[in-house]
Amino acid sequence: MNNQKPLIEVKGLQKSFGNLDVLRDISTAIYPGEKVVVLGPSGSGKSTFLRCLNCLEDPTGGEIIFEDVNIADPSVNINVHRQKMGMVFQQFNLFNNKTVLENITLAPYTIYSKQAVKDGKTKKQFKQECIDNAMVLLRRIGLEEKANVYPSTLSGGQKQRIAIVRALAMNPKVMLFDEPTSALDPEMVGEVLDLIKELADEGMTMVIVTHEMGFAREVGTRVLFMDEGVIAEEGAPAEVFDNPKNPRTAQFFKAVL
Amino acid sequence: MCSLTNSAEKEDMKIFLAASILERFKKAVIVQDRWKMYLEGLGNTIAIAVVAAIIGTIIGVCLAMVNYLNKKTGKLSILSKIANFYITIVRGTPVVLQLMILYFIVFVSWDNGMMIGAITFGINSGAYVAEIARAGFESVDDGQMEAGRSLGLSTWQTMWHIVIPQAVKNCLPPLFNEFITLVKETAIVGYVGIMDLGKIPGLIQSRTFDYLFPLLIAAVLYLAVVLVLTRILHIIEKKLSKGERRNGGALNE
Ligand SMILES: Nc1ncnc2c1ncn2[C@@H]1O[C@H](COP(=O)(O)OP(=O)(O)OP(=O)(O)O)[C@@H](O)[C@H]1O
Numbered sequence: 001m002n003n004q005k006p007l008i009e010v011k012g013l014q015k016s017f018g019n020l021d022v023l024r025d026i027s028t029a030i031y032p033g034e035k036v037v038v039l040g041p042s043g044s045g046k047s048t049f050l051r052c053l054n055c056l057e058d059p060t061g062g063e064i065i066f067e068d069v070n071i072a073d074p075s076v077n078i079n080v081h082r083q084k085m086g087m088v089f090q091q092f093n094l095f096n097n098k099t100v101l102e103n104i105t106l107a108p109y110t111i112y113s114k115q116a117v118k119d120g121k122t123k124k125q126f127k128q129e130c131i132d133n134a135m136v137l138l139r140r141i142g143l144e145e146k147a148n149v150y151p152s153t154l155s156g157g158q159k160q161r162i163a164i165v166r167a168l169a170m171n172p173k174v175m176l177f178d179e180p181t182s183a184l185d186p187e188m189v190g191e192v193l194d195l196i197k198e199l200a201d202e203g204m205t206m207v208i209v210t211h212e213m214g215f216a217r218e219v220g221t222r223v224l225f226m227d228e229g230v231i232a233e234e235g236a237p238a239e240v241f242d243n244p245k246n247p248r249t250a251q252f253f254k255a256v257l
Numbered sequence: 258m259c260s261l262t263n264s265a266e267k268e269d270m271k272i273f274l275a276a277s278i279l280e281r282f283k284k285a286v287i288v289q290d291r292w293k294m295y296l297e298g299l300g301n302t303i304a305i306a307v308v309a310a311i312i313g314t315i316i317g318v319c320l321a322m323v324n325y326l327n328k329k330t331g332k333l334s335i336l337s338k339i340a341n342f343y344i345t346i347v348r349g350t351p352v353v354l355q356l357m358i359l360y361f362i363v364f365v366s367w368d369n370g371m372m373i374g375a376i377t378f379g380i381n382s383g384a385y386v387a388e389i390a391r392a393g394f395e396s397v398d399d400g401q402m403e404a405g406r407s408l409g410l411s412t413w414q415t416m417w418h419i420v421i422p423q424a425v426k427n428c429l430p431p432l433f434n435e436f437i438t439l440v441k442e443t444a445i446v447g448y449v450g451i452m453d454l455g456k457i458p459g460l461i462q463s464r465t466f467d468y469l470f471p472l473l474i475a476a477v478l479y480l481a482v483v484l485v486l487t488r489i490l491h492i493i494e495k496k497l498s499k500g501e502r503r504n505g506g507a508l509n510e
């Protein structure tokens with residue numbers, strides 16, 4: 001794996017909120033096809049780390065190299081790069097004022113319609129393409145009959161699966177998940193994890209913050225254990241879970257397993 | 258006998274009074290088709306209020322948006338200062354003076370008084386709508402903007418498609434209330450000779466030398482419009498809260 005070029009390279013990443021140093025000098029690389037699971041106690045900086053990867057939080061130091069570009073550089077047009085990084089939130093964050101179908105088509109249509117017109121398509125043709133693509137995605141998760149309803153009428157599990165395919169509609173190179181099942185009722189966790197597993201099996205590169213240890217072990221190809229803003233330990237899941245080298249890691253697993 | 262003449266006199270008096278009241282009413286309404294003037298005035302009042310509400314909503318939403326974006330991204334501090342300056346100036350001075358400044362100074366060579374009145378009240382209302390819209394923007398979940406940005410949409414694209422529609426919807430009732438206020442407040446455009454409903458009684462009095470019915474009729478017309486609009490406001494509020502209950506229900510599923 002390591003003779004490949006990393007998809008995302010994190011070099012000396014730092015993030016502070018005022019006086020609070022949340023991330024302190026994090027360096028790692030995420031290779032194509034990897035499923036990196038980020039674990040760690042509450043407040044250790046997992047979400048902040050994930051949100052720095054697509055610069056939803058502006059890093060206060062270090063570099064994030066994505067496809068040869070340091071996207072942490074404020075002079076970079078971050079929107080262009082974010083299109084290739086899907087993100088899924090704990091609270092789903094579906095657009096409340098848009099139907100399910102519009103939730104999925106909004107970004108591809110808004111972002112690519114100009115280019116489509118340049119390529120000789122009419123706006124209407126391109127819109128239809130976006131809709132067709134969205135319907136394929138909805139069919140895949142078995143929710144095509146929900147295309148024209150508003151998010152407020154959906155269950156949590158349905159919302160999160162739609163949030164996932166909304167991100168997929170941009171054909172991302174990597175998917176970032178921040179506790180995708182933490183806000184769900186227990187009976188809905190399975191359907192969401194199954195979809196994520198499916199994506200993993202198809203080869204999608206992923207970074208996943210989760211508290212689902214079984215899932216982390218099964219799907220993860222590498223574990224990052226974060227503690228107090230640094231990566232305290234990393235390695236293959238079996239290694240980190242069964243033979244943690246760092247006492248903090250051992251303590252954490254003892255508490256959660 | 259004495260009482261007989263007395264009651265006859267009273268009858269006469271009553272007839273005389275009734276005739277005179279009827280006469281006054283006729284002069285105020287029917288003579289020279291004066292009723293048309295009230296309707297024209299009413300039409301002008303509503304036109305000024307509608308245009309002012311549109312201008313005010315656009316200005317107010319823009320002011321609130323500048324402050325909202327400045328708070329979220331810290332990138333619009335100069336624009337935000339200008340917005341707050343505008344709000345302070347407009348709120349801190351009487352609208353009558355603002356009207357006179359626009360009418361007699363800024364647009365002195367423009368003879369469209371109605372439009373000047375509408376612009377004045379639009380500018381004035383904008384400063385108040387800014388406060389209403391601020392609450393609207395703050396009621397939109399931060400996750401909405403984050404989701405838009407994470408998909409690669411720009412701040413402005415996300416504002417336009419996601420945040421602004423939700424912010425405006427969330428503050429529709431107070432916005433509509435502001436429109437109702439405008440219908441009444443714009444009565445002062447009469448100061449600069451604009452023929453709105455508030456100006457009509459004075460105009461008719463200058464011909465009939467009688468204020469009673471003209472004032473009464475204008476008041477009744479204002480009241481009728483306000484009552485109709487208030488009814489509409491209640492319908493809007495009901496619709497919105499129904500939507501909310503549905504949202505809540507789905508969350509508990
Ligand atoms: N926008 C912010 N402003 C100030 N402090 C913040 C902000 N976001 C996060 N923090 C702080 O940074 C620290 C790390 O937060 P973060 O959300 O990254 O932790 P986490 O590992 O994801 O925790 P959890 O498991 O609870 O989600 C916390 O102390 C938090 O209070």
Ligand SMILES: [Mg+2]
Nearest residue numbers: 046047048179
């Ligand atoms: Mg978190």
